[in-house]
Amino acid sequence: MSTPVYAVENLVIDLYTPTVSVRAVDGASFHVSPGETLAIVGESGSGKTVMTLGPLGLMPEGVAVDLRGTARADGRDILTLSPAELSALRGGFFGVIFQDPMSALNPMLKIGPQLARQAQLYAGLSPEAARKEGVSLLARSGIPDPEDRYDRYPHELSGGMLQRAMIALALAARPRVLIADEPTTALDATVQAQILALIRTIQKEDGIAVVLITHDIGAVSVLADRVIVLYAGQIAEEGSAIDVLTAPVHPYTRGLLASVPDFRSESATGTKEIPGIPPNQAQLMPGCRFADRCDRVLPACHSHRPRLQTIATGEVPHRVACPVVIAAEGIATHD
């Protein structure tokens, strides 16, 4: 396994609005290497978006953010960068694809110029060359008739086409890490697969590291090499996609997988939903944050915060933060 291009250690993110403060991410670590896809899975509000976009400074306006830990991009800790340095890194080193391409592209500007300008900025191209590059980026993203689409406004294209354009935009500056924040959630089911395939193709061709933020287990199984399951700002389980998807250990991961109708079982009969709602992160509890919803809960879960324990070593260690299941099922640990 090659060295990580982006590595985050012990990340803690506190969010402050005028009325509440929330620990959105609580001591999470992750890394991605070139050519690799890391999926960060969790329910909405689990902190997966904050965890990935927070260090890049991409947070909702009106929210004050406090970040601790380290986030090394190519060895440089981006949490210590000045706003100007960070903003240079955002276009060049990181590319980002957002959930809803309809609103993520500027409705008042034509699509082509939105990405040509990007190519122009980062590759130092002339306006004519930038247009050419823009068209070829659109073509590469699988947009038919790119010359025509170049001069269209976002409202003139379908959601799938716009997400392709968004991908073209994210790739315009030839990033090393592509962060895809629920890239298929807003799209039709048939289009979702195409977009995932496109991301996969581009990743293979360019050797880009991909961080896929999603709650779609289907997308994880298609794209991910490794998986991190996030619950209420803490990592519940992590490991290779195969390990986590086929041999989940954490009760939350199991619940999450059981709630997916089309995964593993063809029928929806086995579908279960996890009872309860995610905890209010404004009121932190000392113990396991999943305790209130967990079917394996013990009294100690409410008072002791579980540590991530390695249950399988190897190229990608499988780590789980649930001593209860590990003990009950006699799973061997390696640390």
Add this chain to the structure above:
Amino acid sequence: MKSWPWAILTPALIFVLIGIFAPLLMTHDPTKQDYSAILSPSSWSHWLGTDYLGRDMYSRIIGGARTSLVAMVVVLLAALIIGVVIGSFAGYIGGRTELVLISIIDIALALPSLIIALALIGVFSGEAWSWMSDYWKMIIALTLAWWANYARMSRAVVVAELQQPYIEAARVMGASHMWIFTRHILPHVLGLVVVYASADAGALVLAIATLSFLGLGVAPPTPEWGQMLVDGMSYIEDNPALVIIPGLALTAVVVSFNLLGEAFALQKVPKAVRGGLLRRKKSARAGEETARAATEAKA
């Protein structure tokens, strides 16, 4: 309303209190001329000096507050009542009547209110209207120029409320039209209209002063700021204070009502304005600013 900035009410309240207690605050009769003390500067007997007829400026300013306040309240109440009645009626009754009333409202809104008020004052200048004093011509003209906005707003609220399921429920339960209107719909209409009116008060004070400035509103010797200002213009080189003092008083009052309007606009703050970027570790105040700005846009 828990974190509502009540302090914002203070300046407007001061104006209202000065207007109400004007007779107690005045040191002189604001209309009394004193040819022995014409255009005199500030002194112990005349705190803000005197005007070209030797009238006490301080007392005239205080008196002007009362004049503005009374005229403003009368016009605002009248316009509000007419607007709410016509607008609610149009919205509630629907059909052709509504269409006709909407057309009238639209025509009334085609011209700026003050232009309509001016035109009406022009109409009232005819012989047929000579039984009315200038003051009442102004009051009536402003009222007729001002109601349409309230009518349009009221109608919109009524139409929206009528679509609420609870209205249907009340109707099914056999509630009368009057009951439904007064119990369920009117409170919503008044809620919005009163908030709008509190911000509109400033515009109205300004309109009264503008008409008086143009010589078409409050006539001398009744003290009125716009009219005092235009009087002072003739002596601008001798004593600019005659212009500056009423001008500042007027501006202060309008600012205080506009502040009120901004504060009210904040009430409708959407819960969170999402997306975008904030420089890291920026103070939480920025959130308030965002919310404030977002609502002002709609105001």
Add this chain to the structure above:
Amino acid sequence: MQRMFMRRTGLAVLLMLAATALTFALVSAAPGNVAALIAERAAGPGADGPMIARIAEELGLNDPLPVRYLRWLGAALTGDFGISLRTGKPMSEEFATRIPKTLALLAGGGVLALLLSLVMGLAGAVSNGGVLDRLLHGVALVGASTPNFFVAAMLTIVFSVMLGWVPTFGVAGFTSWLLPWITIALFPGSVLSRVVRVNLQEAMSRPFATTGFAKGLTRRAVLFREALPNILIPYMTTFGAQFTLMMIGAIVVERVFGLNGIGAFFIEAIRFRDFIGMQAVLLLFVVFFVSVNLIVDIAAMLADPRLRRPRRA
């Protein structure tokens, strides 16, 4: 799109007809007015009943109101707006000399308001909650609250009385236009600066702005490249509304600075019961306000790509 234009234009024409009919009905409500005034002007205060009646008959003032309206409108369409009762000159002549002055006033004020609002709004957005932002917010609040006649008076005090740079009264040369322009531009400029500021803030919180940041643009670049185009439509609509409101400022300013434009004429017409002059000016106002609104509506539609190029279904 084209159908929408036609619809809007049709509605605007209807609105003009209805509004002029209403003003005509109001101003002409008492037909004795005009005849009496004409008689008075012809024969002095000694004008008697029969004379007034004869004049009224000659002018067709006893005809039913709709007939008189149509006759008046027909004449107005051919450029005959009647003869001013106050000046005794044809209204078309008054218009010819006065409209250019008022238009120059409005145009200069409009340009100034545009510049003022963009500079203030953008500076505030760049400062984003900083001292300058707060200061400009305060300036805009005061600017939108100061009566324009007070602004005119203060400018006169400072530039004419204290500095002696421009004459206190009358208009001669470019510099003398400056004070009237500033006066009428302050209010719309202040209101529009808030529109710029607030809509920029709103645009900055939209997802495409986040995309802008993700592209690596600095805050300023996102503000100018991504957010600014998105305030165009709300700005245009408010600008149209404020531009028409500037007519009120023009009325005040023309009186303060002794500019013989339409506004000053209107006030004189009201004071001297010049009903014919009033009617002609009101017709002009109705046409002005309704067409500015129409132009702004259409321009806003053209500026919006979603309306200009609707998606082919």
